[in-house]
Amino acid sequence: MFSSTGGDTGAGTREGIVIPAARGKPGADTDNHTFLVCRTVRSGQRFKYPGNVVVMGDVHPGGEIVASGHVIVMGTLRGVVHAGAEGDEKAVVMAFRLQPTQLRIAGYITRAPDDEGQNGTGEPEIARVQDEAVVIEKYQPGGEKRWLSRSMIQEEEEQNG
Amino acid sequence: MGEVIVITSGKGGVGKTTTTANLGTGLASLGKKVVLVDTDIGLRNLDVVMGLENRIVYDLLDVVEGRCRLKQALIKDKRLENLYLLPANQTRDKTAVSRQQMIDLMAQLREEYEFVLIDCPAGIEMGFKNAIAGAEKALVVTTPEVAAVRDADRIIGLLEAAEMEAPRLIINRLRPDMVRKGDMMDIEDMLEILAIDLIGVVPEDEYIVISTNRGEPAVLDRHSRAGQAYRNISRRLLGEEVPFLNWEAGSSFMARLRKLIGLG
Numbered sequence: 350m351f352s353s354t355g356g357d358t359g360a361g362t363r364e365g366i367v368i369p370a371a372r373g374k375p376g377a378d379t380d381n382h383t384f385l386v387c388r389t390v391r392s393g394q395r396f397k398y399p400g401n402v403v404v405m406g407d408v409h410p411g412g413e414i415v416a417s418g419h420v421i422v423m424g425t426l427r428g429v430v431h432a433g434a435e436g437d438e439k440a441v442v443m444a445f446r447l448q449p450t451q452l453r454i455a456g457y458i459t460r461a462p463d464d465e466g467q468n469g470t471g472e473p474e475i476a477r478v479q480d481e482a483v484v485i486e487k488y489q490p491g492g493e494k495r496w497l498s499r500s501m502i503q504e505e506e507e508q509n510g
Numbered sequence: 511m512g513e514v515i516v517i518t519s520g521k522g523g524v525g526k527t528t529t530t531a532n533l534g535t536g537l538a539s540l541g542k543k544v545v546l547v548d549t550d551i552g553l554r555n556l557d558v559v560m561g562l563e564n565r566i567v568y569d570l571l572d573v574v575e576g577r578c579r580l581k582q583a584l585i586k587d588k589r590l591e592n593l594y595l596l597p598a599n600q601t602r603d604k605t606a607v608s609r610q611q612m613i614d615l616m617a618q619l620r621e622e623y624e625f626v627l628i629d630c631p632a633g634i635e636m637g638f639k640n641a642i643a644g645a646e647k648a649l650v651v652t653t654p655e656v657a658a659v660r661d662a663d664r665i666i667g668l669l670e671a672a673e674m675e676a677p678r679l680i681i682n683r684l685r686p687d688m689v690r691k692g693d694m695m696d697i698e699d700m701l702e703i704l705a706i707d708l709i710g711v712v713p714e715d716e717y718i719v720i721s722t723n724r725g726e727p728a729v730l731d732r733h734s735r736a737g738q739a740y741r742n743i744s745r746r747l748l749g750e751e752v753p754f755l756n757w758e759a760g761s762s763f764m765a766r767l768r769k770l771i772g773l774g
Contacts, residue, residue, distance in 0.1 A: 393553075450564045460565065463561075
């Protein structure tokens with residue numbers, strides 16, 4: 350639905366690239382809409398979206414993704430990601446290679462320890478908030494349902510009474 | 511009241527950021543309370559050279575636009591207690607701040623810190639003007655190349671026009687072996703052209719590449735030649751009389767240097 354293509358470097362604009370609000374439910378600040386970024390997010394580029402963000406490419410150091418929902422990077426995440434930026438602690442960050450400069454979920458901020466050179470296992474990993482801390486674990490197909498869809502399931506349950 | 515010193519050059523790639531990181535670390539290791547300010551908005555590098563990139567939450571723009579308090583944006587160095595960094599914003603450009611905002615910010619910083627070192631962007635446009643706005647002293651960095659010296663001369667003229675205290679010169683990446691052969695400008699040539707006081711000469715040093723890539727300033731490494739030069743400049747900034755190393759010492763140059771740093 351929304352897509353952003355090359356040409357715009359983000360220089361000179363207020364916050365790099367800011368995507369207009371999703372056409373979700375009226376009155377809802379956030380929704381389950383997902384924005385697809387089909388490019389490499391480079392240094393100085395910033396994507397902000399009131400929903401989920403999927404990047405089909407890498408996020409370079411100095412690049413930033415801010416989403417009120419989940420963030421999935423189909424590539425290497427080396428920049429800064431803020432998932433659940435509106436305060437949703439159930440938001441997750443997933444990447445094929447999770448090596449962020451800094452990882453933020455809701456109000457939690459974390460970074461790799463200084464003594465660690467190349468972190469990451471080379472396998473897809475998922476980060477989420479557990480017991481008031483950001484934990485990173487290997488991504489297991491199927492296991493993600495607990496996290497990725499929890500908010501949706503809850504919503505359904507609420508609707509179904 | 512602290513000193514506000516801008517590190518500038520005109521030309522890019524001559525070592526402004528490396529110099530800022532090393533002098534700041536050098537001064538802090540001598541016990542001074544130091545803050546480094548990156549004014550290269552949109553092309554920030556000082557955080558990377560200092561190895562503090564992953565600690566950035568707020569930046570200079572957040573401070574001047576009132577989104578956070580100054581203290582929240584200041585990043586404490588991971589090695590030295592009394593060294594702080596105010597990083598630049600990476601998503602916007604030089605027009606995002608005004609001269610007055612920079613003047614106010616520097617006035618605020620100098621209240622608390624003994625040294626405020628400003629890493630200036632290349633060029634003579636808005637970024638440069640903002641960077642020098644709140645500064646009272648300047649260090650001009652040049653390399654022994656005609657183009658860099660030409661740009662340094664232009665910058666010195668602009669600094670004088672801005673009624674700044676007489677800037678002092680740092681000659682970076684000097685290769686004494688090339689100077690001896692007459693293939694590189696020597697120190698006297700540059701001082702004659704630029705007609706300002708010299709505060710230090712930093713020799714070309716492979717270790718600088720390694721240290722900047724690692725995010726560990728060379729000034730902390732006792733075996734680095736450039737690190738020694740930066741330590742000397744730091745002490746001169748404090749008003750100490752430190753004799754210049756004899757960079758034109760012929761073939762015994764390396765031997766002397768080794769002796770100096772305790773290897774020979």
